[in-house]
Amino acid sequence: MPQLVGKLSSMTTPLHIALVTETWRPEINGVAMTLSRMTDGLQDLGHRFTLIRPRQHAADLPATETKLREVLVAGCPIPGYRGLRFGLPAKARLLNAWRADRPDIIQVATEGPLGASAIAAARELDIPVVSEFHTNFHAYSRHYGFSWLEGLVAMHLRRLHNKSAVTLAPTFAVARELTAAGYRTVRVVSRGVDTALFNPQRRSMALRAHWGVSEEQLVVTYVGRLAAEKNLPLVTQAFATIRDLHPNSRLLFVGDGPMRTQLQRSNATYLFAGMRRGEDLAAHYASADLFLFPSLTETFGNVTLEALASGLGVVAYDCAAANELIRDGDNGRVVPGNHGDAFIAAALELARNPAMLATLRQRAHASVRHLDWGHISAELADILHSTIKAHQRQQHANLIFRFAPD
Secondary structure, eight states: OOOOOOOOOOOOOOOOEEEOOOOOOOOEEEEEHHHHHHHHHHHHHTOOEEEEEEETTTTTOOOOOSEEEEEEEEEETTTTEEEEEEEOHHHHHHHHHHSSSOOEEEOOOSSSSHHHHHHHHHHHHTOEEEOOOOOOOOHHGGGGTTTGHHHHHHHHHHHHHTTEEEEEESSHHHHHHHHTTTOOOOOOOOOOOOOSSSSSOOOOOOHEEEEEEEETOOOOEEEEEOOOGGOOHHHHHHHHHHHHTTTTEEEEEEEETTTHHHHHHHHHHHHEEOOOHHHHHHHHHOSSSSSEEEEESSOOHHHHHHHHHHHHEEEEESSSHHHHHHHTTBBBBBEEETTTHHHHHHHHHHHHOOOHHHHOOOOOHHTTTTTOOHHHHHHHHHHHHHHHHHHHHHHHHHHHHHHHOO
């Protein structure tokens, strides 16, 4: 059964971790952000990393820091994800690198050809592997006209993850789904949030003035990738009902993606802020009022956590992060998955009832204040240590069996 690390153990031996990922900072997406935060936290605990990732452009050079050394490999563009590349198989390169500087454990964050070759190299060198389930790629396929591939993608993911010792899932719900689908060993490591950064105090009247809205006007926002798998038509449908009630309300999109042009053409009153980072992103969250997130393809949904920390009234489907973080009617609103009418009704109710919206917003930040990245990183370190210990026990058992008398 899925497990969540509870009380942290006293395992403090510094580890050399080889992290294999297709995406890394400064790229803006949930996976890159999560890996960056967790890696920073593990480095603060004294662990060091070798990062294996695709070269993103011709001028991309590997980092050579003491606690984070990079190995860059060849890659190819990811269709529909401008600026991102997937890594090509690099088993021979990884075998040479890991023989020269052997890691204690391999952490495979993405499931492309690079990740598969990393698992193969690790098995050849007898190094334990943990893998991470960040993205519902099999669910994405139906949004891009490849629904017939969904079963094949799901089978590939299961086979790949079952070659690792442990698969890390971001929520209990995802862990239960993976276990039911045949994933053998699933552990839960949640996501954290920087509540000093994502905070209601970041609200900016100057930014709202730049949007052309007063303090009294309602700003509805969506933050994330502007793409088919995010169910954005439901955002615009919900906003249309809100605008019938409040004609001077505005809809703000923060992020970019292949649907941006279509959305811009559909309604000239929509606001588009593009990609934002750091304090600028935090100000965009906090300066809005109501956050709509109707995606059904998330494994977690970091934006839900960031919106709560920013003190927004959040409306989401009862899945992923929202399922575990939102108490309906207390610190946000959640509705059953795929019930579009219920989603629109919940959004309209908050727009119609300013007192209810204000109460949810006041409670939202406090409800996630405990989700500190330092604690999350310590939980991951504990899992890495326990995975190494289990691998060593298995090696010892294999040795005894090999030399046992007939």
